Amino acid sequence: QTQYFRDTWAEIDLDALYQNVKTIRDGLPRETKLFAAVKANAYGHGDFQIAKEALKAGAHGLVVALLDEALVLRQKGIKAPILVLGLIRPADAGVAARHHISVPVVQLEWLKEAGRTMGAGVPPLKIHVKCDTGMGRIGLKHEEELKEIEQFIKQTDEFEFEGIFTHFSTADQASEKYYQGQLAAFKKFVSVLETVPKYVHAANSAGALCHNDSFFNAVRVGIAIYGLSASQERPPLNKGKQVFSLHSKIVHVKKIRPGECIGYGAAYQAEKEEWIATIPVGYADGWLRKLEGQSVIAGGERAEIVGRICMDQTMVRLPHYMPIGTQVTLIGGQGTGDFITVEEIAEKLDTINYEVICMINFRVPRFYKRGSKLIEVENPLFRGV
Amino acid sequence: QTQYFRDTWAEIDLDALYQNVKTIRDGLPRETKLFAAVKANAYGHGDFQIAKEALKAGAHGLVVALLDEALVLRQKGIKAPILVLGLIRPADAGVAARHHISVPVVQLEWLKEAGRTMGAGVPPLKIHVKCDTGMGRIGLKHEEELKEIEQFIKQTDEFEFEGIFTHFSTADQASEKYYQGQLAAFKKFVSVLETVPKYVHAANSAGALCHNDSFFNAVRVGIAIYGLSASQERPPLNKGKQVFSLHSKIVHVKKIRPGECIGYGAAYQAEKEEWIATIPVGYADGWLRKLEGQSVIAGGERAEIVGRICMDQTMVRLPHYMPIGTQVTLIGGQGTGDFITVEEIAEKLDTINYEVICMINFRVPRFYKRGSKLIEVENPLFRGV
Numbered sequence: 001q002t003q004y005f006r007d008t009w010a011e012i013d014l015d016a017l018y019q020n021v022k023t024i025r026d027g028l029p030r031e032t033k034l035f036a037a038v039k040a041n042a043y044g045h046g047d048f049q050i051a052k053e054a055l056k057a058g059a060h061g062l063v064v065a066l067l068d069e070a071l072v073l074r075q076k077g078i079k080a081p082i083l084v085l086g087l088i089r090p091a092d093a094g095v096a097a098r099h100h101i102s103v104p105v106v107q108l109e110w111l112k113e114a115g116r117t118m119g120a121g122v123p124p125l126k127i128h129v130k131c132d133t134g135m136g137r138i139g140l141k142h143e144e145e146l147k148e149i150e151q152f153i154k155q156t157d158e159f160e161f162e163g164i165f166t167h168f169s170t171a172d173q174a175s176e177k178y179y180q181g182q183l184a185a186f187k188k189f190v191s192v193l194e195t196v197p198k199y200v201h202a203a204n205s206a207g208a209l210c211h212n213d214s215f216f217n218a219v220r221v222g223i224a225i226y227g228l229s230a231s232q233e234r235p236p237l238n239k240g241k242q243v244f245s246l247h248s249k250i251v252h253v254k255k256i257r258p259g260e261c262i263g264y265g266a267a268y269q270a271e272k273e274e275w276i277a278t279i280p281v282g283y284a285d286g287w288l289r290k291l292e293g294q295s296v297i298a299g300g301e302r303a304e305i306v307g308r309i310c311m312d313q314t315m316v317r318l319p320h321y322m323p324i325g326t327q328v329t330l331i332g333g334q335g336t337g338d339f340i341t342v343e344e345i346a347e348k349l350d351t352i353n354y355e356v357i358c359m360i361n362f363r364v365p366r367f368y369k370r371g372s373k374l375i376e377v378e379n380p381l382f383r384g385v
Numbered sequence: 386q387t388q389y390f391r392d393t394w395a396e397i398d399l400d401a402l403y404q405n406v407k408t409i410r411d412g413l414p415r416e417t418k419l420f421a422a423v424k425a426n427a428y429g430h431g432d433f434q435i436a437k438e439a440l441k442a443g444a445h446g447l448v449v450a451l452l453d454e455a456l457v458l459r460q461k462g463i464k465a466p467i468l469v470l471g472l473i474r475p476a477d478a479g480v481a482a483r484h485h486i487s488v489p490v491v492q493l494e495w496l497k498e499a500g501r502t503m504g505a506g507v508p509p510l511k512i513h514v515k516c517d518t519g520m521g522r523i524g525l526k527h528e529e530e531l532k533e534i535e536q537f538i539k540q541t542d543e544f545e546f547e548g549i550f551t552h553f554s555t556a557d558q559a560s561e562k563y564y565q566g567q568l569a570a571f572k573k574f575v576s577v578l579e580t581v582p583k584y585v586h587a588a589n590s591a592g593a594l595c596h597n598d599s600f601f602n603a604v605r606v607g608i609a610i611y612g613l614s615a616s617q618e619r620p621p622l623n624k625g626k627q628v629f630s631l632h633s634k635i636v637h638v639k640k641i642r643p644g645e646c647i648g649y650g651a652a653y654q655a656e657k658e659e660w661i662a663t664i665p666v667g668y669a670d671g672w673l674r675k676l677e678g679q680s681v682i683a684g685g686e687r688a689e690i691v692g693r694i695c696m697d698q699t700m701v702r703l704p705h706y707m708p709i710g711t712q713v714t715l716i717g718g719q720g721t722g723d724f725i726t727v728e729e730i731a732e733k734l735d736t737i738n739y740e741v742i743c744m745i746n747f748r749v750p751r752f753y754k755r756g757s758k759l760i761e762v763e764n765p766l767f768r769g770v
């Protein structure tokens with residue numbers, strides 16, 4: 001049984017995740033496979049638990065950013081297809097092959113070097129050629145390169161040409177122009193192949209939800225499975241159910257007099273008698289200092305963060321006295337109707353919903369829930385005495 | 386041997402840490418004990434390695450924020466005194482006592498409840514009474530409460546009154562007024578005790594470095610041991626040697642034509658032919674999106690981040706072609722004279738140096754160096770196949 005010794009935790013609603021994946025899956029053509037993006041610790045939700053649940057709900061495979069992330073999932077027993085999205089070193093091709101992990105390829109040179117280091121007795125490395133159609137990040141840009149790679153793989157035993165893909169940079173925008181340019185470029189890439197590989201994929205969440213022409217035979221969906229909005233501009237603007245919430249408890253409460261100060265720099269000064277609570281969460285948990293002034297839900301009521309956010313603690317001004325142990329919700333709700341969306345926090349931080357959840361880091365235990373039942377606690381900080 | 390499969394890493398200069406601790410230690414009165422603050426994974430540096438090195442360099446003990454953090458250090462074999470700074474649950478008093486971990490107390494009620502749950506055969510729990518003299522975070526505020534706690538402990542066997550402390554909120558500011566008020570209040574607290582405990586401590590880095598009257602018989606130093614500046618306003622404004630640096634390598638490089646776009650939203654557009662490199666680090670590593678436009682050191686030369694920072698990747702505009710594998714430094718230097726301080730990044734993010742290093746999270750392996758020799762790699766993401 002996992003032990004944890006702090007009263008700050010993230011709650012992960014597995015039912016919501018299941019439902020989100022299922023709804024997205026049901027909205028896709030039957031032959032289109034859904035790969036769930038579980039990179040970055042499943043956008044902060046916990047990669048192993050999310051991977052399992054997404055697969056149960058109909059995802060066909062998983063995508064991660066790093067080979068390390070893929071290996072951890074394999075080590076924990078995930079058997080489904082896993083594609084690494086980031087480039088791996090040629091020297092690590094053998095490790096990937098041995099663990100049946102698919103990797104992207106953008107250069108013939110890489111294949112040659114990987115082939116030299118892979119050694120004997122290794123299953124063929126499954127590769128997905130990544131085409132840069134306008135994202136400008138990684139990928140080959142010319143059809144000639146793609147043809148060379150196809151020919152090279154045909155002549156070797158070390159590799160299996162499993163997929164071809166690209167990535168959209170503006171699928172969430174109202175304007176279609178750039179998106180259509182990328183789509184056309186990708187189709188052109190696919191058209192020069194002698195043999196189309198098993199997986200042809202382009203769409204992220206915004207692609208899969210907002211563009212019916214983006215599917216090919218697979219999609220890679222991240223933000224939408226977490227119930228967060230994939231686009232601010234394009235329908236559907238409604239989203240699934242938010243999977244992530246962040247909670248803490250009051251560990252200290254006091255009445256302060258007018259003129260008394262709170263926190264570093266004595267930057268907040270009370271104007272009248274006020275009830276101030278301290279909660280054990282701070283910027284080292286990813287609850288950034290810019291959230292000063294943001295409100296939280298304490299015992300069902302909104303309460304404002306006052307004073308500078310500390311590394312491990314935050315002070316809030318309560319509407320009235322509340323006892324130690326009162327639950328404080330920083331993201332999500334308490335069943336009272338009031339709800340703090342990830343997007344509310346993103347707006348306050350002048351960033352996107354993705355960043356907010358990725359920031360809540362390993363110091364914060366994850367509580368996995370089904371219905372209202374706690375089924376598992378993951379505390380990466382401490383695994384037990 | 387630790388394995389890691391990505392070309393992004395933080396380098397921790399143990400020599401610098403040793404020297405910083407030693408210099409601070411040497412600047413203190415002989416009888417003043419130095420507690421090194423290693424909470425929040427040692428401000429992102431890695432708590433176990435930093436704890437060991439700080440103790441070797443003359444630190445007497447350690448302070449952490451959470452009981453979980455203290456337990457991990459004990460589990461790894463750290464025998465030195467450890468004080469948890471954040472409040473722990475009364476129900477966890479027994480665990481703390483069994484592992485000889487000291488904890489803060491701010492309320493008689495807590496002691497009573499803790500005493501009830503501790504059970505038999507447990508060594509006495511070492512407690513440090515925390516006085517709130519103006520930080521407004523946690524701590525008791527009246528001398529009467531302190532006296533009651535002292536009397537209560539005298540009558541029980543479960544607790545040892547090991548320390549009394551407070552925390553300054555403005556020790557880094559030019560103005561002394563608020564600081565002096567806190568100092569006087571703390572002295573008053575200490576003066577009402579019948580027996581002064583073993584440890585009397587108040588100063589953080591800014592206290593220990595900028596105020597000769599803050600020492601008592603122990604200090605708790607964090608930011609300064611990491612070679613980062615403890616104050617923007619008070620001497621000494623110079624600091625030790627920066628322990629932390631962050632590096633990556635070019636994994637992809639391409640020439641783009643005028644008018645081509647880079648990254649999400651196609652938000653960056655090239656005006657002329659440009660060399661664009663991709664490095665495998667992004668906001669899910671704690672390299673926040675607001676760092677768009679920040680420069681990095683690529684192959685010894687400054688290069689600007691262009692386009693939106695992605696979750697796992699960042700694009701930079703090179704002054705000229707550089708090959709795949711070229712080292713890119715995001716924080717720190719490459720031995721060429723040019724150097725990116727943590728403070729440069731903090732300024733760009735409109736925050737403090739503390740937050741920058743705490744943000745670089747567990748996805749980034751830590752490389753521990755002595756001289757130019759790599760002596761240990763810690764990869765929290767993946768512990769080996």
Ligand SMILES: Cc1ncc(COP(=O)(O)O)c(CN[C@H](C)C(=O)O)c1O
Nearest residue numbers: 037085167204205220221222223695696
């Ligand atoms: C190649 C690739 N495919 C699929 C996804 C899933 O995207 P979404 O979460 O929008 O469905 C991502 C995520 N990218 C992140 C957000 C990034 O690189 O910044 C990706 O990089």
Ligand SMILES: Cc1ncc(COP(=O)(O)O)c(CN[C@H](C)C(=O)O)c1O
Nearest residue numbers: 310311422470552589590605606607608
């Ligand atoms: C009680 C206490 N003592 C000592 C320190 C060390 O401070 P410094 O790093 O400035 O030497 C801290 C750090 N505080 C952090 C910064 C915070 O709570 O935000 C602290 O909370």
